[in-house]
Amino acid sequence: MNNNRTTAPPDIEVIDLCKRFGAVRALDRVSVKFRAGRIHALLGENGAGKSTLVKCLMGYYRADAGQVMLDGQQQAVLHARDAHALGLGMVYQHFTLVPQMTVAENFLLGRRRLPAIIDWRVEHRALDEFMASMPFRLDPRRMVATLAAGEKQKLEILKQLYLGRRFIVLDEPTSVLTPTEADEVLTEVRRLTDAGLLTVVLITHKLREVMRFAQDVSVLRGGKVVAHTPVAAASEPSLAKMMFGAPSSVEKPEPSRKSASATHDPYLELERIHALGDRGTPAVIGVSIGVRPGEIVGIAGVSGNGQKELVQILAGQREAHSGSMRVGGHAFHGTRRELERWGLSLLIEEPLVNAAVPSMSVAENLALRQFDRPPLAIAGWVLKRRALRPFARALIARYGIRVGSASAPLQTLSGGNIQRTVLARELARAVRLLIMQNPCFGLDVAAATEIRRQIMRVRNDGAAVLLISEDLDEVLDLSDRVLVMAGGRISYETDRAGADRYEIGRHMTQALARLSA
């Protein structure tokens, strides 16, 4: 099945591709030529049409109009199977590996004709041979669950090569990697293309990666190609301008104005917190953190290093094994009364699952914190439905939640608007401590900017803010102090002035014991 390993990578051209979803023109006469043996970056914001373009190419969507040319010949790609047969493959943003299987088993999964009985000695020999011919390798006998994110990404790429694919689309391949891992993976990909093994399409919104690793770049905006250029002829500012139509719209906040905050006592104090993860293994190990009023403390780290468990402890969703948590100098147990008294607000990741009731209306979700307090209730138990509507309308207007009616179920809203709804609810009262986890994950630039602005406002009003995020840029942009969480411990701490992304990245990867993978 690897007989076509020696075939040259193809040259692919899409011509006048159009795709419509309802009233939205996702692709508007898009033409791009991907030249053989090169890395071609597709750059654009969320919703610019990058994913739609490659999904049409890979046969997941059927384009309304347009052609796909492979090595100069027109091809009909109507189905994912057609794409695979032509040697086109895609590596998704979210891994499609099976964690409880070995690397070798994951390699075999994609094969079209699997023998009825698998002779593992023969397969392992073939895999070892294949690995030996690759610029980077993995032990086929390891369980995928034990691989670090960077290794999983490499496995996905190796798998495509093993399956004989010569044209690979990488969809945001570095979104779950540390900067060091990202550089390593992309260096290897570049080595593969330079060796004439592959043609690569790199979907990304990270300009740095485009400048360093890609050879050609196409910029998409609003379903149209706005520019094609060799990377050598482009610069970061020029690309950003094409991408956003204006200079980068993500604002970077001012550092904390209150330098006096250093003299305050910490408002949130965690002392030597230990906790076990879902698998019963230690997930949080001796974590001590202090957050003072008027500062943002950011915790960076690759996902699966104990952040989830730490947030669950802070949110009262998981019990700490030992250690203490104090808010405002008092022991804290996460009861509703304490949350109210100490002005604690939480914005946990995946709010639809973790912090909201999907089938209740937007108005009801907005009132979850205060539904039994005046003015929404009388004497703590008779709810005033009539007071709910103006309460919700005021928050909807203030936080720019785009929704037709306040009585629409929350689950019918887009991700950005769900995030805004939960944020509005959490910020609707006096906030003295705000804890957030990946607050802008999956949001477009406008929504992310708005949410960041709200976070800064809360901090400038004197609240203590703890930001736990897998997005290193977000941590670096917002935090007054940066901590790194790796292997369940706080492994590094620096202030804003001393923050260096590579130094931080090094600390993010040093403890590769991935605890709750």
Next chain:
Amino acid sequence: MTGTFDLGWWGVLLAVVAGAIRVSTPYLLVSLGETLTEKSGRVNLGLEGTLVFGAMSAFATCYLTGSPWLGMLAAGVAGSALGLLHAAICNLPRVNDVAVGIALFIFGIGLAFFLGKPFIEPRAPMLPGLPLGNWSSNPAVRSAFEVSPMFFFGIVLAIVLEWSLKHTRWGLILRIAGESADAARAIGLRINRIRTLATMAGGFLSGLGGGFLSLYYPGNWNEGLSSGQGLMAIALVIFARWSPMRCFYASLLFGGTAAIGPAVQTIGITEGYYLFYAAPYVLTLGLLIYSSSPTRTLAGAPAELSISR
């Protein structure tokens, strides 16, 4: 257990060993079936119903045709029909497999009782046993070591399944469906079809387990025949952490425990012996408490199961 009184407490031990072999067979068949089903990412809680329905089908077929082997076949087919029903309903979008399983549990038992009424009194030819105790002159030993071929079938099946899950194409495919529906979809597998086949296979084996109950041991058809063995077998799968070979060991343990009650009674203990009849239920409860925890997920559970998500 006539004759055990000669042997005193040794008789109890012998009875437990014999029970481990004899009583374990339905546990083994049902738990292997459920392992198959759960490996594909679905739970079939209706296997108690399948077991009872299989027992009735086997007995009725055997009574009407005179062939116990034809009865076993009928039990298997009846079991896979119930499996197909479970799978067909669960294939519909947003159907909860646990709820369907419970419904099927009640449906299977009800249908078996309804159709099985005429077969409660009569006798039917039984499955033959293999006389492996002929070396001994002691009748207790001889009867203890009369082993059903279904027991050996179960052992061979456990070994074959354990090996197949790792070394065959369908083993790999089954595990992908159970471990990651996304990965399965990405490589073009039809998840619903895989799960349907796995549930039918699980139903077939559970049906055989029922056939063993009515055609070998205890060897008749009545409404109290199973008394929850199908449900205990499902708990046993969790204890065995979804490994066919561990299902075999766990079945022996359950079988041995179930034999304590009758054995104690035969050596003349007349008070409180019925407490020993509860042993398998206590064991089930104990094992479930031991193997579950509020702070961690079960090790080895297929990731797509609704209980581990």
